[in-house]
Amino acid sequence: MRPTGRLHIGHYLGVLVNWHKFQDTYDSYFSIVDWHALTTKYQNVSEIRSHIHEVALDWLAAGVNPEISTIYVQSAVPEIAELHLLLSMITPQNWVEREPTLKDMVKMLAASEDDAKDKVTYGLLGYPVLMTSDILAFKANLVPVGKDQESHLEFARDVVRRFNHIYGVEFFHEPQPEFTATPLVKGMDGQKMGKSFNNDIKLADTDAETLKKVKQAITDRTRIAKSDPGHVDLCEVPWPLYQTFGTQILDKVKTECEGAQIGCVDCKTRLAGLINDYFKPIREKREGLAKDPDQVNKILDYGNKKARAVAGETLAGVKELMGLSRWV
Numbered sequence: 001m002r003p004t005g006r007l008h009i010g011h012y013l014g015v016l017v018n019w020h021k022f023q024d025t026y027d028s029y030f031s032i033v034d035w036h037a038l039t040t041k042y043q044n045v046s047e048i049r050s051h052i053h054e055v056a057l058d059w060l061a062a063g064v065n066p067e068i069s070t071i072y073v074q075s076a077v078p079e080i081a082e083l084h085l086l087l088s089m090i091t092p093q094n095w096v097e098r099e100p101t102l103k104d105m106v107k108m109l110a111a112s113e114d115d116a117k118d119k120v121t122y123g124l125l126g127y128p129v130l131m132t133s134d135i136l137a138f139k140a141n142l143v144p145v146g147k148d149q150e151s152h153l154e155f156a157r158d159v160v161r162r163f164n165h166i167y168g169v170e171f172f173h174e175p176q177p178e179f180t181a182t183p184l185v186k187g188m189d190g191q192k193m194g195k196s197f198n199n200d201i202k203l204a205d206t207d208a209e210t211l212k213k214v215k216q217a218i219t220d221r222t223r224i225a226k227s228d229p230g231h232v233d234l235c236e237v238p239w240p241l242y243q244t245f246g247t248q249i250l251d252k253v254k255t256e257c258e259g260a261q262i263g264c265v266d267c268k269t270r271l272a273g274l275i276n277d278y279f280k281p282i283r284e285k286r287e288g289l290a291k292d293p294d295q296v297n298k299i300l301d302y303g304n305k306k307a308r309a310v311a312g313e314t315l316a317g318v319k320e321l322m323g324l325s326r327w328v
């Protein structure tokens, strides 16, 4: 995950919940990928450090467990960068250029920047290889991805096959996708929840902040007055959120809404209460951790060391195969 700052409840439901299952089942590695952040945000670095800390706090509070998983910061594992360099030597240029997610990123930059040409850097062009190195450094078998990221894994498998073929040994496994369901969580304006759209509820928000945001949520646009019957199927944000946070009272909400027994403001106030109850333990844990930055740093240091040891072994094997000496 890139260090983009505090995570929202869409990240929690879409990603972190799946990570719980992963860490209970597999030897898992979770990385805050700060080099990837630099591929597009290299001019805007003042907040990277604090964002790494915020992401780590959110992960830990949300239940990513450093005792059974390895949590690390990408740039603290320089072996990944060296592997990236070595893999870039065997990766044909046209493989990188045809990578669909890279094409999308270039398009996005072109739409948002006047001097987009200069924004497409050598580092950005190489990011599929960096992502491959993130995976192969740990000889990962499985990578949790959404369907839209399948091409990353295909790219990594192509590099694996080429590497194994050139050096005549099955050194890397072909990493497989473990597709995870990522429910679409709507932001308060009815669009996809996103940090940059200013429509999100953060894991770290207080009860009052959550209430204020939920009160702004778009409801049934055809319902003008409290005495008008509402339509849950036209209710853009609260009703879908009730499907996650208020499953026990769905029938009650529907009856009250469609019978005009409750106004949208009261209905949203109740929903905010349910969201706050759901995230209470996570928020309390986060608050406790936030008071002790040393503890978070220690956890990251520990994970970084573990990650370096594993990635170092992989790198040593790659160097051996590529004819490089093990200079110390």
Ligand code: SF4
Residues within 6 Å of the ligand: 219, 220, 223, 230, 231, 232, 235, 238, 239, 253, 256, 257, 258, 262, 263, 264, 265, 267, 268
């Ligand atoms: S009463 Fe509740 S469910 Fe019905 S439209 Fe208003 S916010 Fe939505």
